Amino acid sequence: MKKWVLAVLSLTLIAVLAACGTKSTTSDTNNANENTGGSPREVELKVGASPVPHAEILEAIKPQLEKEGVRLQVVQFNDYVQPNVQLFDKQLDANFFQHVPYLDVMNKERKMDLVSVGAVHLEPFGIYSQKYKKLDELPDGATVAIPNDATNGGRALLLLEKQGLIKLKDASNIEATVKDITENKKNLKFKELEAAMLPRQLPEVDIALINTNYALEAKLNPTKDALALEDKDSPYANVLVARPDNKDSEAIQKLLKALQSPETKKFIEDKYQGAIIPAF
Incomplete structure (x- = not known):
């Protein structure tokens, strides 16, 4: 009888310890996902761009974004249609290659609703x-x-x-x-x-x-x-473009902030020597 009682108590203790261990593991997992302390949880942004200068500018801001918990994947395009089509189809999170007049025409012709998030630079024609x-x-x-x-x-x-x-x-x-x-x-x-x-x-x-x-x-x-x-007061500033459903997201806003940062302005001025003009 005494042995039977001890066996029951042992099994109960094991079950309690197992439950505590499970609770602790779940709690640790939740804390990792929430990442409430320390550096922000990393988010990936997939951005379509023309090779020059847009992709070059995006590559230059990667270190800024990494500090903000945003990992940037740059997808290069050699045409002006697919970056918008793929953004609309949610294959991309944003694109950076066009000015607003072109975006307006594409939205009208393709029945899309893509939006400008902010101006970055001017490329005089x-x-x-x-x-x-x-x-x-x-x-x-x-x-x-x-x-x-x-x-x-x-x-x-x-x-x-x-x-x-x-x-x-x-x-x-x-x-x-x-x-x-x-x-x-x-x-x-x-x-x-x-x-x-x-x-x-x-x-x-x-x-x-x-x-x-x-x-x-x-x-x-x-x-x-x-x-x-073209004159430097041309209205054709190149803009960062997103969708209505993600334009205000924290990651997209961090991307815009990096594109319009003093570091990016200096990069544009130093690298392109007046061929590209900051628009912010």
Whole structure:
């Protein structure tokens, strides 16, 4: 009888200890997940970007974000469509490659609702040539290559108008097309191409109007090689873009803060020497 009582007490003690051990383990796991003390729990952000300068800027801010508990994965794209499509489909958490006028057109055309979170930098649009040193050297009937998307094509035409080469129906229409040209004294011939192809077409045309990110990829220096550049007060600042469901999240706001930090401003100014201009 005495042995039986001792056996029951032993089993009860083992059960109690096991229960305490389980409770302790669960408590430790919860504390690890909540991470209430010490450094913040790490969150991963997957951000789509053009290789230059956007991906370079994102790579530069990785150390800042790591201190804030954000691990940045940069996915590079060589087109202007997929970064928005994949963001909308939640394959990306954000993207960084475009200006608001382009975003507005994409949202309308693709029935998306992506939103700008904040401006980061301006890339002055430029006119480039491998054949001429000045715009007034352009011959009659010269071939001009411009982007084939609505906003960047319109942006190119507005720059040509500002340089006195053409006149448009509405000088404020950022979606102007070649059909909106009302005066073309040099009888310029327009070749509309995908923006990424424009640097490669320089040997085949007289001038090409190229987005600065693609100019930099092609080793062109906008401040030295462009025959003309947009003014620094251009409205085409490149922005960080997210979705309505995550734009206010802590991780996205930390990303924006890092992109608009004094360290990032210095990086842009030092690395790009005026070809890229901070917009904050």
